[in-house]
Amino acid sequence: MAKRVTIHDVAALAGVSRQTVSRALNDMDDISSETKKRVLEASAKLGYRPSRFARNLVARQKTRALGFVVASFRNPYYTEIAGDLLGCAASRGWQVVMASSESEGESAALRMLASQVDVFVGHFMSPETQLEKARGGIPMVVLEPPARMERTHSVELDLRSGIEEAIQALRAKGARSLGMIDSGYSLRSSPIYVPSQRRRDFEELIGPGRPKAVVVGEESISGGSRAFIELIRAHPHLDAVLVFNDLMAIGAVQGAHTLGVRVPDQVRILGIDGLSLGEAVHPTLSTISLDRQAIAARALDVVDALAAADFADVAPIRHVVRLRLLWRESA
Incomplete structure (x- = not known):
């Protein structure tokens, strides 16, 4: 029995993200004509036919979305940076879908968000092989450490x-x-x-x-x-x-x-x-x-750059944010 062609196969052949394939096949106007042509040719070559559910889902998606994954919202650092990220994303026209990896792990959080977002942002601690498998080809912006995987960018802390x-x-x-x-x-x-x-x-x-x-x-x-x-x-x-x-x-x-x-x-x-x-x-x-507002702004700079490239493979983008000493009373 032949293996069913998936949207990920089309994305791989066209050299774009799954979200870009969806936009091209649904004739959305936020990607270039050249990218749309490449996706349609890849789809025709593979004989891909999207499901009615997938078409309806994309048709309802009016704005771009990023998935923000954190270890735990019990840690106030993550709630504070989530607030900064939400504010910055809203000012740039992005929706934010958030998930915690506390209960079932990062891989489960990534798989849950994969059908809803264009890009992932977060503090990721799992082995790279696990992250690569779970994210389904969606580009990723890693906060704090340097990025090493393909289609992965970083906002690093000095x-x-x-x-x-x-x-x-x-x-x-x-x-x-x-x-x-x-x-x-x-x-x-x-x-x-x-x-x-x-x-x-x-x-x-x-x-x-x-x-x-x-x-x-x-x-x-x-x-x-x-x-x-x-x-x-x-x-x-x-x-x-x-x-x-x-x-x-x-x-x-x-x-x-x-x-x-x-x-x-x-x-x-x-x-x-x-x-x-x-x-x-x-x-x-x-x-x-940590300058959380700068972290959020630089992360959205990366996300905007990826969107401008139709989420195709681009050279790794790297920003570095410096820290400052805040002297109160304990030291």
Whole structure:
């Protein structure tokens, strides 16, 4: 029995996305005549006939849509950046369809959104082979790390320079013994802990020959609290602690209160994110602040560029966003 020709086969032959094939076959006017001709020729060559359901679905789709995938909306960083992304997307005429990978994983989230969106945007942590299979040929904009897959673009964070600046500033404030709390996120999907890039940068930047005082905690307020208590009990000489993110750093402040450690007099605590929630703790949280509005704007710059190219294969687009130190009271 011959294999049924799918819209993905047509997209592969024409060198465009599945969404572009749908637009061409439904005679929509937001793609070039050259691209439309290429799609129609590929469709005719393969003998592809779209289903009535697919035609009706595309006919109802009046605007372009991007799929935003996050690890968990329980983490306020993702809710805050989602708000910035929604505002930026709306100003540029894009709808945003969001999904969390918390319950069933990133692959399931991608497959769920694949029939509804033109491009994916998000913080993706699964192996590239899994992402490649799940996204169905739809282009992807990765936030934070560099992109390595085909049809994948990136908005990267210059975290290393932010961490380097933070270490220098903490030492200028009198800190002599620095430690870190890293995220154990990788332990959710694998029993083997994989150090984050933030930890690797920290350990390299504090200098060779210095003791590495690092513990791993759960990405939550309570996880940050437990990790801080573990860290200080193991290394009571520490006078500054960098924490993987603000949520865990807020927990670290709570852990200091539990131990009776004065912040910042005895130990300075510095998070990474720049959450507004950091203003709600005492002392207020100092942090390496991510420019979420710039991240959202650069991501939409990539999405607009892909749309202008009819979502065809284009050279990888890469933007880098710098961070800034936000000094409050904890450091």
